[in-house]
Amino acid sequence: MIKKEEIKHIASLARLELSEEEIEKMSDQLSDVISYIEKLKEVDVAGIEPTAQVTGLENSVCEDEVREWNKEELESAVSQAPEREGEEFKVRRVLEEE
Amino acid sequence: MSLNRLTISEARDKLDAGEISSLDLVQDCLERIKEIDERLRSCLEVCQEKALLEAKEADARIKKGETGALLGIPYIAKDNILTKGVKTTAASKMLENYIAPTDATVIKKLRHSGAVLLAKSNLDEFAHGASTENSAFFTTRNPWDLERVPGGSSGGSAAAVAADLCLFALGTDTGGSVRAPASFCGVSGLKPSYGRCSRFGLIAMTSSTDVPGVLSKTVSDSALVLKAVAGRDEYDATTPDIEVGDYYNNLGEDLQGLTAGLTQEYFDDQTDPEVIKLVKTAVNVLEEKGVKIKETSLPYSKYSVPTYYIITPSEISSNMARFDGIRYGFRKEQGVSSLADVYHKSRAGGLGPEVKRRIMLGTYALSAGYRDAYYLQAQKTRTKIKEEMDSALEEFDFLITPTSPHIAFKIGEQSDDPLQMYLEDIFVSGASLAGLPALSIPCGFSQGLPVGMQVIVKRFDEQTLFDVSYNYQKATQWHLQKPDF
Numbered sequence: 001m002i003k004k005e006e007i008k009h010i011a012s013l014a015r016l017e018l019s020e021e022e023i024e025k026m027s028d029q030l031s032d033v034i035s036y037i038e039k040l041k042e043v044d045v046a047g048i049e050p051t052a053q054v055t056g057l058e059n060s061v062c063e064d065e066v067r068e069w070n071k072e073e074l075e076s077a078v079s080q081a082p083e084r085e086g087e088e089f090k091v092r093r094v095l096e097e098e
Numbered sequence: 099m100s101l102n103r104l105t106i107s108e109a110r111d112k113l114d115a116g117e118i119s120s121l122d123l124v125q126d127c128l129e130r131i132k133e134i135d136e137r138l139r140s141c142l143e144v145c146q147e148k149a150l151l152e153a154k155e156a157d158a159r160i161k162k163g164e165t166g167a168l169l170g171i172p173y174i175a176k177d178n179i180l181t182k183g184v185k186t187t188a189a190s191k192m193l194e195n196y197i198a199p200t201d202a203t204v205i206k207k208l209r210h211s212g213a214v215l216l217a218k219s220n221l222d223e224f225a226h227g228a229s230t231e232n233s234a235f236f237t238t239r240n241p242w243d244l245e246r247v248p249g250g251s252s253g254g255s256a257a258a259v260a261a262d263l264c265l266f267a268l269g270t271d272t273g274g275s276v277r278a279p280a281s282f283c284g285v286s287g288l289k290p291s292y293g294r295c296s297r298f299g300l301i302a303m304t305s306s307t308d309v310p311g312v313l314s315k316t317v318s319d320s321a322l323v324l325k326a327v328a329g330r331d332e333y334d335a336t337t338p339d340i341e342v343g344d345y346y347n348n349l350g351e352d353l354q355g356l357t358a359g360l361t362q363e364y365f366d367d368q369t370d371p372e373v374i375k376l377v378k379t380a381v382n383v384l385e386e387k388g389v390k391i392k393e394t395s396l397p398y399s400k401y402s403v404p405t406y407y408i409i410t411p412s413e414i415s416s417n418m419a420r421f422d423g424i425r426y427g428f429r430k431e432q433g434v435s436s437l438a439d440v441y442h443k444s445r446a447g448g449l450g451p452e453v454k455r456r457i458m459l460g461t462y463a464l465s466a467g468y469r470d471a472y473y474l475q476a477q478k479t480r481t482k483i484k485e486e487m488d489s490a491l492e493e494f495d496f497l498i499t500p501t502s503p504h505i506a507f508k509i510g511e512q513s514d515d516p517l518q519m520y521l522e523d524i525f526v527s528g529a530s531l532a533g534l535p536a537l538s539i540p541c542g543f544s545q546g547l548p549v550g551m552q553v554i555v556k557r558f559d560e561q562t563l564f565d566v567s568y569n570y571q572k573a574t575q576w577h578l579q580k581p582d583f
Contacts, residue, residue, distance in 0.1 A: 007458070014415060014461040015422070015438070016454060017446035026458055032517050033459060037404045037472070043479045050477030051484055053306050053336065054533030054557075055293045060335035076182075076199035080426035089425050092437040 001031045101126040102262045103580075106171055106319040109265060113160060113170050120160070120170030123265070124153040124214055127172045131217065131263050134583065139238050140248075140258040141217040142177050145184050152214040159212055167322045167346070169212035174258045174267040177218040178225050179310065180299040181205050184215070188301050189233040190223045192427045192448035202299020203334065204268060204310045204327040211326045216264050219254030223450045225275055225303050226414070227251050228522035231513045232452045239509070240282060241581040242547050246506040249279030252313065256283040259313045260581060266314040266323055272304045273406050274501075274526025276311030277538035281501035281550025284540045284579060286567070288312040288320040291557045292533030293338050295324075296331030302417040304410045307530040316577055317539060317567040321345035324560060343561050350565040353387040358566075359394035359494035364525055369503040376542035376549045377500045383573050384498075384566070394494065398486045399528055401479050406527040407520050408463050408476035415460030418453065421445060455516060484532040491534070491556045496566055499525050501538040501550035525552060535560050539567045540576040548579075 007027050011018045018026065074087065083090040101109065101123045112118045128146055135141050149172065156170035175181060178188045180198035182205075187193045201209065208215070222232035230238040230253030238253045240246040241261040248257040252269025256279035259267050269276040271289035280287020289311045297308050310327065312320040328342040360381065365374050385391050423429035423444025430443035449457070463472040490497060503524060512518045529536040534554050541551040551570075555562045571577050 002462070010458055010461050010465065012442075013465060014457050015419075015441040015445060016449075016457060017442040018454070022451075022454070026455065029455060029516050030459060030462065033407065033520065034462070036517055036520075037408055040401060040404045040408070040475050040479055041471070043398075043401055043475070043482065045475060045478035045482070048478040048481050050474055051481040052477060054484060055336050055338055057293075057336065057338055062332065062335070073182075073199040076197065080196060080199075082423065082429040091424055092440060094437055 002027055002034065100130065100262070102130045102264070104265060105315045106167070106265050106322055109171060110167060114165070120153040120156040120214060121150070123170065124149050124172045124216065127216055127264050134261060135263065137239065137244060138241060138257055138261055139236050140219055140254040140261070140263060141174065142187060142189065142220050142235060142254070143185050144217040145215060148184065149214050149216050156212045156214060164212070166211055168208065168326050170214065171265050172214045172216045173208065174217045174219050174255060174264040175205060175215060176221050176252050176255050176267070176269045178221055178270060178301040179205060179268055180301070181215060181218065184218060186218065186301070188224045189221045189235055190448065190450065190453070191234045192421050194428070196426055198299070200299065203296035203331045205299065207327050213326070219252070219258055219267060221254055222251040223453055224301065224418070225251040225270055225272060226452045226456055228274070228278055228519050229513065230254060231509065232450060234450050237509055240506045241583065242284065243506070246508055246547070247282065249282035249502070249506060251275040252311070253279045255313045256280050256285055256287065259283070259285045259315060261583070262580070266312060266319055269311045269313050270300055270308060271311040271530065272308050273410060273530045274523045276313060277501050277526050277536060277550070277552060278522060280313055280538040282506035282548065284548030284576070286314050286317050286320055286540070286577065287538040288314075288324065289529065289536050290324060290328065290560060291535045293336050294535070294558065294560065295328045296334040296337050298331055298333035304413040305417065306409070306413060307533070317537065317564055317571055318346055318349060320537070321349065321564045321568070340558050345561055345564050348561060349568050353384065353389050353566060353569050355388065356495045356566070357390045357392065357493070358384060359392060359490055359497045361396050361399065361497055361499055362393050363396055363399050364499040368524070369500055370505070370544065372544040373500050373504060373549050376544065377498070377551050380541035380551050380570065381498060383570060387569050387573065392494070394490055394497070396486050396490060396528070398479070398482045402483055402528040402531055403521060403524055405476045405479045405483060406523060406531060407459070408472050409480065409531070411456040411460030412463050412473050413460070414456045415464065418457050421448065452516070480531050483528060487528060487532045487534060487554070495555070495562055497554040499552045499554070501525060501552040505544050505547040505549060529554050533557060535563050537563050537567055539570060540579070542576055543579070
C-alpha cells in the first residue's frame with residue numbers, strides 16, 4: 001500500500017498538484033498496479049544487461065551546427081507561448097528576493 | 099457506389115483511368131463524415147477547406163502526368179501527430195488550441211506523395227489508454243456497436259477506417275495502440291518495426307517503443323502506405339539506414355515453405371474460447387496455403403504487461419515534463435505566485451486522470467530507492483522478452499496470436515479500473531518491447547463483433563508480414579465485411 005504521504009512526495013517530484021480526492025484515489029489505484037507489477041521480482045535477471053533501446057544503433061551523432069529556421073515557422077512556434085517577449089518565452093523569476 | 103468505400107488500390111485504378119478525380123473522392127469522404135460522425139465521434143477536427151484545396155492540387159498533379167500510389171488519396175491522422183497549420187491536441191485540454199509549426203516527418207512524406215489530409219482523429223489523451231475513453235473531449239464509438247469502445251489508443255483512426263470515412267488512417271502504436279483498435283473495429287492495423295518510420299513529430303509517449311502505424315481496409319493498402327512513410331530520417335536518430343522495400347509490388351503469391359509458431363501462452367484460458375476458435379480456423383487457412391504450423395512457447399510473455407507498465411510510465415513521466423505552462427499549452431493563471439506554482443497548477447489543470455496516474459507511476463518507479471527494484475528490473479526483463487521472441491523468430495518465419503483476448507467491451511465497463519485496462523495489452527505489448535513488426539487482421543466475428551489475429555515477424559522483415567496477411571486476405575472475406583450504419 002502506498003501511503004498518502006508518499007503520494008504527496010511523488011506528486012511534488014513530478015511538479016503535479018493533486019487534490020485531496022485525487023491523492024486518496026491515486027493511493028488506491030497505484031497500490032493496485034504496483035502490487036501487480038511486483039510479479040516482475042520473481043524473474044531471475046542475474047547477469048542480464050538492461051535493454052533501453054532495440055535498434056542496435058550506437059552513438060548516432062550529427063554535426064552541431066546552427067540552422068536557420070524560417071520566420072513563419074519561428075513565429076508560429078513562439079506564438080504558442082502563454083507569455084512572450086519578442087522571439088523569446090517569458091518565464092517568472094526563479095530566485096525569490098531576500 | 100460511394101467513393102469513400104474504395105480501397106486505396108481501387109481508387110488508384112479509377113484515378114489513373116481518369117474515371118474519378120481526387121476532388122470526387124474527398125467530397126464523398128467529407129459527405130460521409132458529415133453524415134455519420136456525429137454518432138461515431140471519430141474526428142476531433144475536420145479540415146474541409148484545406149482538404150478540398152489539396153484535392154484540387156492533387157488533380158492538377160495527376161493531369162500533368164505525375165503518378166504515385168497515394169496521389170490524391172484522402173486519409174485521416176491521429177491527433178497526436180503534428181500537422182502544420184491544423185490543430186494537434188493529443189485529445190488533451192493541455193493542447194486544446196495547439197497548432198504545430200511543422201509537420202511530423204510521416205505527414206510531410208504523405209504531403210509529398212500527394213495524399214490529402216481530411217481530419218484529425220480522436221484518441222486516449224496523449225495515447226494513454228486502450229479504449230479511447232480517456233480522450234479529454236469525448237469517447238469514440240465502435241461502428242459495429244455504438245455502445246462499445248473502438249479500442250485504443252488509435253480508436254478514432256480505426257473507427258474512421260471501418261466506417262469508410264477515409265481510405266486509410268495513420269495511428270501510433272506504443273504497446274498495441276494500432277493493433278488493438280484494428281482488431282476491435284475489424285480493419286488491418288500495422289505496427290512497423292521500431293525505427294522503420296520516423297517518430298519526428300509524434301507527441302512522445304514511450305520513446306523506446308513509439309512507432310507511427312497504419313490502419314487500412316486491406317493489407318495490400320498498408321503495404322502501399324508503409325513504403326511512402328518509412329525510411330531513415332535525419333530528425334530521428336533511432337531510424338537505421340535500412341532500405342525500404344517495394345512491399346506492394348513484391349507481395350508474394352504463395353506461402354509455400356514458410357513456418358509459423360503458435361504461442362501456446364496466448365491460447366490458454368485467459369482468452370475467450372470463441373476467439374481461440376476463430377484464430378485457429380485462420381491458422382488452418384494458412385496451413386492450406388502451405389505454411390508449416392508448430393506450437394511454441396514464450397514463457398517470458400507473461401511478464402510483458404508488468405514490464406511494459408514500468409517502462410512506459412517511466413518514459414512518460416520524463417516526456418510529459420515538457421508540459422510546464424511556459425512554451426505552449428495550458429497555463430493556469432489564477433492563484434499562481436511562483437514559477438513552481440505555474441508548473442504544479444498548469445499540469446494539474448491541463449492533464450487528465452490517466453495521464454496523471456502514469457506520470458505518478460513513472461515518477462515512483464524512477465525515484466530514489468525504487469529505481470533498481472522497478473525500472474532496472476523491467477529493463478532486464480525486457481532483454482529476456484526480446485531475446486526469447488528473437489530466438490522464436492529464428493526458428494519460425496512468423497508467430498501467430500490473437501490480437502486481443504476478447505471482443506470490444508462496453509463503454510464504461512472497465513473505465514474505473516486502470517489495472518484491468520492495462521491488461522488489455524497482454525498480447526500486443528511483447529512485440530512493442532522487442533521492437534518487432536506486427537499486424538492485426540480481421541479473422542472472423544463473435545457475437546457480431548470483429549476478432550483480430552496478430553502476425554509478428556523479424557525486425558525489418560515487414561515484407562513477410564504483408565505476404566502472410568495478403569495471402570490470408572486473398573483466401574478469406576472477413577476484411578470485406580462492413581458495419582451496417
